Amino acid sequence: MNSTLYKVGVPLAAAILFLLFWEWLVWVNGWPNYKMASPSDLVPAFWKYRLLFIENGWQTLWRTVVGLLLAVIAGTALGMVMGFSKLMRDALYPLLVGFNAIPKATVVPILALMFVGEHNLNTILIAFMISFFPIAVSVSIGLSTLEPEYRDILRSLGASRVTIFWKIALPKTLPEFFGALKVAVTLAFIGTNLMEIVSPHGRGLGSLFDSGKISADYPLMFAVLLALAFLGIVLYYIVVLLEKIFAGWAERAPG
Amino acid sequence: MTEPALIEIKGVTHAYQTATGPLPVLDNLNVSVPEGTFTAVVGPSGCGKSTLTKLIAGLLRPDRGEVWLHGERVKSPRKTVGMAFQNPVLLEWRTILDNVILPLEIVAPRMPKKDRIKRAEELLALVGLEGFEDKRPSELSGGMRQRASLCRSLVHKPDVLILDEPFGALDAFTREDLWQTMHELRRQEPFTSLLITHDLRESVYLADEVIVLSGRPATTQFVLDVDLPGERALDVLYQPKAVDYLATLRHQIQIAQGRATQEEAAQ
Ligand SMILES: Nc1ncnc2c1ncn2[C@@H]1O[C@H](COP(=O)(O)OP(=O)(O)OP(=O)(O)O)[C@@H](O)[C@H]1O
Ligand SMILES: [Mg+2]
Numbered sequence: 001m002n003s004t005l006y007k008v009g010v011p012l013a014a015a016i017l018f019l020l021f022w023e024w025l026v027w028v029n030g031w032p033n034y035k036m037a038s039p040s041d042l043v044p045a046f047w048k049y050r051l052l053f054i055e056n057g058w059q060t061l062w063r064t065v066v067g068l069l070l071a072v073i074a075g076t077a078l079g080m081v082m083g084f085s086k087l088m089r090d091a092l093y094p095l096l097v098g099f100n101a102i103p104k105a106t107v108v109p110i111l112a113l114m115f116v117g118e119h120n121l122n123t124i125l126i127a128f129m130i131s132f133f134p135i136a137v138s139v140s141i142g143l144s145t146l147e148p149e150y151r152d153i154l155r156s157l158g159a160s161r162v163t164i165f166w167k168i169a170l171p172k173t174l175p176e177f178f179g180a181l182k183v184a185v186t187l188a189f190i191g192t193n194l195m196e197i198v199s200p201h202g203r204g205l206g207s208l209f210d211s212g213k214i215s216a217d218y219p220l221m222f223a224v225l226l227a228l229a230f231l232g233i234v235l236y237y238i239v240v241l242l243e244k245i246f247a248g249w250a251e252r253a254p255g
Numbered sequence: 256m257t258e259p260a261l262i263e264i265k266g267v268t269h270a271y272q273t274a275t276g277p278l279p280v281l282d283n284l285n286v287s288v289p290e291g292t293f294t295a296v297v298g299p300s301g302c303g304k305s306t307l308t309k310l311i312a313g314l315l316r317p318d319r320g321e322v323w324l325h326g327e328r329v330k331s332p333r334k335t336v337g338m339a340f341q342n343p344v345l346l347e348w349r350t351i352l353d354n355v356i357l358p359l360e361i362v363a364p365r366m367p368k369k370d371r372i373k374r375a376e377e378l379l380a381l382v383g384l385e386g387f388e389d390k391r392p393s394e395l396s397g398g399m400r401q402r403a404s405l406c407r408s409l410v411h412k413p414d415v416l417i418l419d420e421p422f423g424a425l426d427a428f429t430r431e432d433l434w435q436t437m438h439e440l441r442r443q444e445p446f447t448s449l450l451i452t453h454d455l456r457e458s459v460y461l462a463d464e465v466i467v468l469s470g471r472p473a474t475t476q477f478v479l480d481v482d483l484p485g486e487r488a489l490d491v492l493y494q495p496k497a498v499d500y501l502a503t504l505r506h507q508i509q510i511a512q513g514r515a516t517q518e519e520a521a522q
Contacts, residue, residue: 147344149340149342149344150344150346152309152312152314152338152340153338153344153357153407154357154361155314155332156312156313156314156332156336156338157332157334157336157358157361157362157411158313158331158332158333158334158361159361163361167357167360168346171346171348172346172348174348247348249347249348249391250347250348
C-alpha cells in the first residue's frame with residue numbers, strides 16, 4: 001500500500017510543485033496573458049471549452065494510436081526482414097536513415113496536398129511515418145545481435161526457423177522493442193499534431209490550438225499544450241504497463 | 256566385427272572461411288565413441304574442440320569426412336542429441352522449470368504438460384535444485400544455472416550428450432560437486448557422452464577414454480584408456496594410477512602446445 005502511495009504521490013507532488021512554480025513565475029514577473037498564461041487562467045479555459053477538449057482530445061488520441069499501431073506492424077515487419085537477412089540490412093539501412101533524417105514538418109504540406117481533404121488519413125500517415133523508425137531499428141538490431149548460442153539450443157534439436165523465432169528471438173527482442181515503443185509514442189503525438197495544426201478546418205487538439213491562436217485566446221493555447229502533455233503521459237504509461245506484462249522479466253531487482 | 260560405435264567421426268577436415276582466407280581447424284580427425292561410454296576431449300585453446308561438437312550436433316557440415324551417429328550419417332541436427340555449453344544460456348524470461356522443459360516442447364510436442372513437468376522436476380531434484388523450479392535464471396548462482404542447463408540437455412533423454420566445457424567457469428568445489436552429479440546421472444539413465452574440457456582431472460575422473468587433440472588444425476594426437484572403476488569417488492584421483500594418467504596427459508598437452516616433443520615424453 002505504501003509503495004502505491006509512493007508511486008502516485010511522488011510524481012503528483014512534483015507536478016503540483018511545477019504548476020505552483022509556473023504560477024509564481026507569471027505572478028512575480030507580472031506577465032500578461034499573451035506573454036504567458038498562468039495555470040490559474042487555464043482552469044476557466046478548460047471549463048469553457050470542456051466539450052471541445054473532449055471531442056478534439058479523442059480525435060487526436062485515436063489518430064495517434066492508429067498511426068502507432070501501423071508503425072508497430074510495419075516497423076516490426078521491416079525490422080524482421082532486416083534482422084534476418086544481412087543483404088536486406090545492408091540494402092535498406094541507408095534508405096531508412098535517409099528517410100528518417102527528412103524533417104517531417106516538410107512532409108506535412110506534401111501529404112496534405114497528396115490527399116487533399118483526407119484529413120484522417122493524412123494525420124495517421126504522419127504519425128506513422130515519424131514513429132516507425134525506432135521500432136524497425138530496434139527489432140532489426142535485436143534480431144541480428146541474437147547470440148548464436150541461444151539459437152543453437154533449439155537448432156541442435158532440429159527446431160525450425162519459425163519455432164526459433166517464436167521461442168527465442170521474439171521474446172529476447174521484446175525489451176528493446178518496448179524501449180523503442182516508448183520513444184515512438186511521443187513521436188507519434190508530435191506527428192499527429194503537426195498535421196492537425198497545419199491543416200485548414202482540421203480536427204483534434206492541434207486545430208484547437210490553432211483556433212486559440214487565431215482568436216488570440218492565449219489561455220486556451222496553453223490549456224491545449226497541457227492537454228497534449230496529459231495524453232502523452234497516459235499513452236506512455238500504457239506502454240510501460242504493457243512492457244511490465246510482456247517483458248517484465250528484463251527488469252532486474254534493484255540492488 | 257562388433258557393431259559400430261555410437262559416435263563415429265571419420266576423416267573429418269574442416270576450415271572456417273574468414274576475411275583473411277580459410278582457417279583450417281580440424282585436419283583428418285578420427286574419433287569413435289562406443290555406446291554407453293564417456294569420452295573426454297582435451298586440447299590447446301582454440302584448437303577446434305567447440306567446432307567438433309557443432310559437427311557432431313549437425314550444426315555444421317564438415318568440408319571433408321563424415322560424422323555418423325547410431326549408424327546414420329549426420330546431415331542436419333537431430334532430436335536425440337543433448338547439448339550443454341560453457342555458458343549456460345538459460346532463457347531469462349522463463350522460469351528454471353520452463354527452461355528445462357524447453358527441449359520437450361520441440362522434441363515431444365504431444366507429451367502431456369503434467370508429464371513434462373514431472374520429468375523436469377525429477378531431474379532438477381537430482382542435481383539439487385529442488386525448490387528453485389519457479390525462480391528466474393537471474394536469481395540463481397552460476398553453478399546452479401549450470402546445473403539447470405545440464406538438466407535441460409538431458410530432459411528429452413538424448414542418447415548422445417555433448418558437453419562443451421560446461422564446468423569451465425565454476426569454482427573448484429562446485430565443479431567437483433557436479434562431477435559427482437554426472438556420475439549419478441549416468442548411473443540413473445545411461446547415455447553416451449562426449450565431454451570437451453580443459454581440466455585434466457575432470458577428464459580422468461569422468462571419462463572412460465581421453466582424447467588429446469593436437470594444436471590447430473587439430474587431429475588426434477594421443478588416446479588414453481582410463482582403467483578406473485565405473486563408479487568413482489573423488490579420492491580415485493589420488494591413486495597412483497590416476498596420478499600417472501594425469502602426468503601423461505599433461506605431457507601430451509605440452510606437446511600439443513609445441514612446448515615439448517614425443518622423445519621427451521618417452522623418457
Ligand atoms: N564461426 C567462426 N568463424 C570463423 N572462425 C571461427 C569460427 N568459430 C571458431 N573459429 C576459429 O576456429 C578456431 C577453433 O575454434 P573453436 O571454438 O572450435 O576452438 P576451441 O578448441 O573450442 O577453443 P576453446 O578451448 O578456447 O574453447 C579458433 O581459432 C577460432 O578463432
Ligand atoms: Mg570452445
